[in-house]
C-alpha cells in the first residue's frame with residue numbers, strides 16, 4: 001500500500017538493515033511482507049558477528065549466497081568451548097547402509113557408559129532401525145554452521161555431547177498423543193509404551209550421521225535422501241540448530257525479538273530446511289539458554305498455556321502497548337505462515353482468550369476444555385505412524401500422494417506457497433530442489449527422481465494437478481527449451497522470483513491446459529483472456545497495440561520475455577492476457593504468446 005510515511009522512512013530502514021549485517025535479498029523480501037512498523041523493528045536487530053560471513057557477494061547473485069558451502073573444502077566444526085582436538089565419533093557405516101537398503105530408516109541413540117566419570121563420560125553411538133512405534137527427534141541444521149560432514153558419518157565428541165544435552169532438555173511435545181501415567185509413558189497413536197522414559201537415551205535422526213557419505217553407496221544415499229519426507233513428518237519433534245539462535249537467549253530477550261530471530265534466521269532462508277520445517281509436526285528452536293516451540297507454546301495473545309513452558313520467564317509486550325502487540329502478531333504470522341502451520345496443525349494462531357472462551361459458554365468446562373478450544377477441528381495432520389507405511393508405486397496418481405484428503409484448491413495453494421517460498425531460498429546444490437518440491441507437494445520423491453531431467457520432473461508434478469495458476473505463463477525464470485515440442489515451453493525448471501498467484505487458474509486435462517472460466521474458484525480476477533492470433537510473427541519482449549473494433553478501445557499489451565518463442569516465431573498462434581478485456585484504455589496488460 002502506498003504510504004507517504006513508508007516512503008519517507010524507507011531509506012533509513014534500509015540503511016539500518018545493511019549496517020547491521022542483513023542480506024539485501026532478505027531486506028527486499030521483508031519489505032514485501034511487512035508493514036513499516038514491523039520493518040522498522042526488524043531493522044534494529046543486529047545480525048553481525050553470529051556467523052563468519054557477510055552478504056557482500058549476494059548483491060551480484062539472484063539469491064543469498066552467504067550460507068552456501070563448498071563441500072570439497074568443508075570443515076566440520078567443534079563447539080565454541082572445545083579446543084578443537086577432541087576425537088570424532090562415527091556411526092557404524094555398514095549398519096546404516098543395510099537398514100536403508102532394506103527400506104528402513106536408521107535412528108541413533110547416544111549411550112553413555114554409566115560407570116564412566118561425568119567429567120569424562122564414555123559414549124557410544126548406537127544405530128537402530130525405525131519402527132512404527134519409534135519416538136524420535138529429527139535434527140535440522142544449516143550446513144554452513146559446521147554440523148555437516150561430507151567425508152564421514154561422524155561428528156566430533158564435543159558436538160555429540162552437545163546434541164545429547166539438547167535432546168534430553170527439549171520441551172515436551174504437544175501433538176504426538178503421549179500421556180504419562182505415573183512412571184509409564186504411553187503414546188497411543190504409535191503404540192509406544194515405556195516405563196521411566198527419562199532413563200532411556202533419546203532417539204534421533206540427523207543427516208550427517210544417517211545418510212551414508214561418499215559415492216560408494218550412491219544408490220543407498222539417494223534412497224535415504226528420498227525418504228526425508230517421512231523422516232521429518234513422522235518425528236515427534238524437529239529440533240532446529242542455527243548458529244545465530246544458539247548464541248541468543250530467550251529469557252533475557254523479548255518474545256518479539258525471539259520470534260524475529262527465528263523468522264529471519266539463516267535456517268529460514270535455506271531450501272532443505274523449508275522442507276524440514278514444513279513437514280515437522282512440532283518445530284523446536286534451540287537457543288543458548290533453552291529450546292522453544294513458539295507454535296505450541298505461544299500464540300497471538302502471548303503464552304498459550306500459562307501453566308506450561310516457562311511462560312513467566314518470557315518478556316511479552318506491555319499489556320497496554322497496542323503497537324508492540326501489533327508488531328509481535330505480525331512477526332508471529334510471518335513465522336507461522338512460513339512453516340505453513342495451517343497445512344498441518346490443529347492448533348490456532350489466535351485461539352480465544354480465557355475471557356472470550358468464558359463469554360462463549362466455556363465457563364461450564366474445566367481448564368482442560370479450554371485447552372481443547374485451541375483446536376480448530378482437524379484441518380489436516382501429517383501422518384505420524386501412517387507416514388511410515390510404504391506409499392503406492394503405481395505412477396503419478398493419488399497413491400503417490402502423501403495426503404489424499406486435500407481438495408484441489410488446497411493443493412493449488414500448496415503449490416503456490418511452495419513456489420513463492422522456495423523462490424527466496426538458497427541451496428548449495430540446485431539439483432536437490434526437485435526432491436524438496438516433491439516432498440512438499442506430497443509426491444513420492446523416489447518416483448519423481450526416477451524421471452531423467454529436471455524439466456520433465458517439473459512437468460510430471462505440475463500436470464498431476466487438476467488446477468494450475470495461469471501465472472506460470474508469466475514466469476521469467478528458467479523454462480524448458482524443448483526443441484521437439486513447443487507445447488512444453490511454459491514448463492518451468494524450478495521456482496523463480498516471478499510469483500505465482502492463486503488466480504486466475506486453468507484446468508489440466510489429458511490434452512490441454514484449459515483456461516476455463518468456471519473452475520469453481522470464485523474471484524473477479526480469475527478470468528484470463530485468450531486471443532487467437534493467426535499467423536502472427538511476434539518476437540519475445542514485444543509491446544503492441546490491440547484494438548477492440550467493437551468499442552474502439554486501444555490496449556497496450558506487453559509480452560513477457562519469451563526468448564524461446566522468438567526462436568520459433570511461426571509457432572505463435574494464441575495470446576493469453578492476464579486480465580480480461582475490456583481493460584481501461586491505455587492500461588498495459590501482461591501477455592504470453594504460445595504455439
Ligand SMILES: [Zn+2]
Pocket residue numbers: 023024025054055058063064065066
Ligand atoms: Zn545474503
Ligand SMILES: [Zn+2]
Pocket residue numbers: 078079082083084085086087156157158159
Ligand atoms: Zn571438539
